[in-house]
Amino acid sequence: MNTSQPLSLPGLRVLLADAGQRRSPVIRLELIRLRCQLVDVIDLVAQPDALGPALDRLAPELLLIDCDQPAPGMLAQLGEALERQPRPVLLVAEQMAPQQMRAALQSGVSTLQLAGLPPQRLGALLQLALARFEHDQTLQRELRQAQTQLAERKLVERARGILMREQGLDEEAAFQRLRQLAMDGGQTLAAVAARLIDADQLLRPR
Missing domain, CATH: 1.10.10.10 (Winged helix-like DNA-binding domain superfamily/Winged helix DNA-binding domain)
Structure with missing residues (x-):
């Protein structure tokens, strides 16, 4: 019987990076409902180079990216920032080719979600990203x-x-x-x- 407790979301410091802020109002409302703390919202279209500096400056406990598909430049920024300070990352994309999925995972993304983000699933996906990150960190320590x-x-x-x-x-x-x-x-x-x-x-x- 599994007696492990779910990872806590209330108070979780989340940085949202949204391509054009298309769904950020909906995501914000759901984060409020989940009692997460939204530290900032970055527009990846208007500020394509802001992701790495924002991660270093704000030090969120989790990064949530919502985009059409992950751009190579964004993944490069992400990989460099996560190398300096690992953290859970949930990447939501409308579409991703297999090579983009591999590149995202290699950059340090914890969890991938394709074909948009149903708001009612956000809590479960955040939990999954936290659990996957924790698991990966344990494996790296053991290695x-x-x-x-x-x-x-x-x-x-x-x-x-x-x-x-x-x-x-x-x-x-x-x-x-x-x-x-x-x-x-x-x-x-x-x-x-x-x-x-x-x-x-x-x-x-x-």
């Missing part, structure tokens, strides 16, 4: 952690090889020696291994 652990494991293996070569130890004895050095110095195995590798490179004849 970074796995990469760090792999890099640290490689350092320990290299350091163990140095001890085996220089002190005539077997694998287990070399590993225990590294552990003892780490405990004595109050450091991690990886930190001790890195120091040992650096020392070996300095002392090795060139």
Whole structure:
């Protein structure tokens, strides 16, 4: 049984970027009904270069884009801004070719909605964008952690090889020696291994 609670929308700081402000009045009314906080509305037609600076300046918790179809320049701005500060993005478009969908997702868009935005579905779509962003951030953290652990494991293996070569130890004895050095110095195995590798490179004849 799923007991997870829905992500909260009241008080959510939303930046709306609308192509020509065609539907912004309807979206504003629905955001008010959902008790979200609309921090600003950007007209992507009148201000095509305003999206990136607005994201940096206003720091919304979610970006809602409503357009006919995503322009390459807009997606480039978006990708640069999200690289600086990731955040959930809901992109609503009348139409999108497959390559535009791929470009949007690569730029950091959390959720895509085609063929317009039914106001009654806005709350569910905002929830979906928040959940998808949270899921993606968790996956990225886990990937970074796995990469760090792999890099640290490689350092320990290299350091163990140095001890085996220089002190005539077997694998287990070399590993225990590294552990003892780490405990004595109050450091991690990886930190001790890195120091040992650096020392070996300095002392090795060139």
